Amino acid sequence: MHHTFAAPLIITGANKRVGLALSKALSRQGYEIVATYRNDPGELTTLENVYPIQADLTSIEDRQRLIDQVVTQAKSLRGIIHNASLWLDDSLQNFQTMYQVHLEAPYHLNQALEPLLLSSSRADIIHICDDSASRGSKNHIAYAATKAGLSNMTLSFAERLAPTVRVNTISPGLLIFKEDSSAEYQEATLKKALLPYEPGAAPIVEAVMYLLQSTYTTGSTVTANGGRHLRHSKNA
Ligand SMILES: NC(=O)C1=CN([C@@H]2O[C@H](COP(=O)(O)OP(=O)(O)OC[C@H]3O[C@@H](n4cnc5c(N)ncnc54)[C@H](OP(=O)(O)O)[C@@H]3O)[C@@H](O)[C@H]2O)C=CC1
Ligand SMILES: Nc1nc2c(c(=O)[nH]1)N=C([C@H](O)[C@@H](O)CO)CN2
Numbered sequence: 001m002h003h004t005f006a007a008p009l010i011i012t013g014a015n016k017r018v019g020l021a022l023s024k025a026l027s028r029q030g031y032e033i034v035a036t037y038r039n040d041p042g043e044l045t046t047l048e049n050v051y052p053i054q055a056d057l058t059s060i061e062d063r064q065r066l067i068d069q070v071v072t073q074a075k076s077l078r079g080i081i082h083n084a085s086l087w088l089d090d091s092l093q094n095f096q097t098m099y100q101v102h103l104e105a106p107y108h109l110n111q112a113l114e115p116l117l118l119s120s121s122r123a124d125i126i127h128i129c130d131d132s133a134s135r136g137s138k139n140h141i142a143y144a145a146t147k148a149g150l151s152n153m154t155l156s157f158a159e160r161l162a163p164t165v166r167v168n169t170i171s172p173g174l175l176i177f178k179e180d181s182s183a184e185y186q187e188a189t190l191k192k193a194l195l196p197y198e199p200g201a202a203p204i205v206e207a208v209m210y211l212l213q214s215t216y217t218t219g220s221t222v223t224a225n226g227g228r229h230l231r232h233s234k235n236a
Contacts, residue, residue, distance in 0.1 A: 005074035008032040013084030015042045021201030023050050057105035067112045077116035079124035082106040095142035102146035123165040127154050131173045131225040158219030166218040170207045173225030194227030
């Protein structure tokens with residue numbers, strides 16, 4: 001990245017699915033985007049005002065390289081959207097990996113980039129979590145626990161960085177099925193919400209657009225779960 005930024009937005013895990021939709025929508029709104037990816041930048045290289053940077057967020061060295069690049073080439077920081085994530089089955093190894101991606105990386109980046117965030121006239125940190133953080137998930141215990149930790153960090157960073165930096169959680173239910181998810185799994189999942197359809201990235205894009213322009217919201221959670229939290233007899 002040899003570009004000098006005024007005040008970019010960092011989006012992690014930006015090369016596919018929700019992260020890519022965010023990069024497209026926000027760059028179209030005029031934001032400069034630093035878009036991190038792990039393996040393949042994909043379409044990111046074709047987007048105007050989007051600057052891909054490779055970083056495996058489980059690696060402290062990769063994260064430090066990302067931080068050093070941003071600090072060197074940006075005058076301030078409009079914000080950080082922590083989207084990168086892995087939805088892994090339960091195992092100790094997977095717990096450690098999701099801890100690194102969902103907790104250690106956001107903590108590391110928020111702390112290290114605090115001076116750049118505070119030098120902005122207005123900055124936002126957005127933690128993309130999961131509805132299961134507030135109710136648990138018997139088949140994804142480690143995933144839900146690490147997402148719950150990320151949601152808790154919203155409270156601490158919101159208090160620490162106010163009023164210049166707003167810090168909020170987005171708590172989605174279903175967004176986009178994995179390509180290999182079965183028809184049976186998809187049917188069962190859709191029935192769990194009052195709004196029984198796969199919404200795609202739109203709930204996140206809508207919530208991010210709201211938060212980036214909000215005047216009085218910090219330390220809060222924007223829930224976009226299709227009513228998943230309500231028990232409803234017809235599909236219970
Ligand atoms: N999809 C859904 O239905 C739901 C999603 N969410 C949350 O919404 C967000 C977006 O979801 P979705 O688009 O499905 O996410 P994905 O599972 O598609 O992954 C998002 C991105 O995270 C990146 N990533 C994974 N591990 C690492 C790593 N070690 N270092 C750097 N990047 C990494 C992936 O990169 P790579 O290309 O290398 O894999 C990918 O680009 C996530 O935070 C997710 O937890 C919450 C509820 C439901
Ligand atoms: N990083 C990811 N997190 C989650 C995903 C995903 O694909 N990547 N998917 C889900 C499920 O769709 C769930 O919301 C419904 O079964 C959860 N988190």
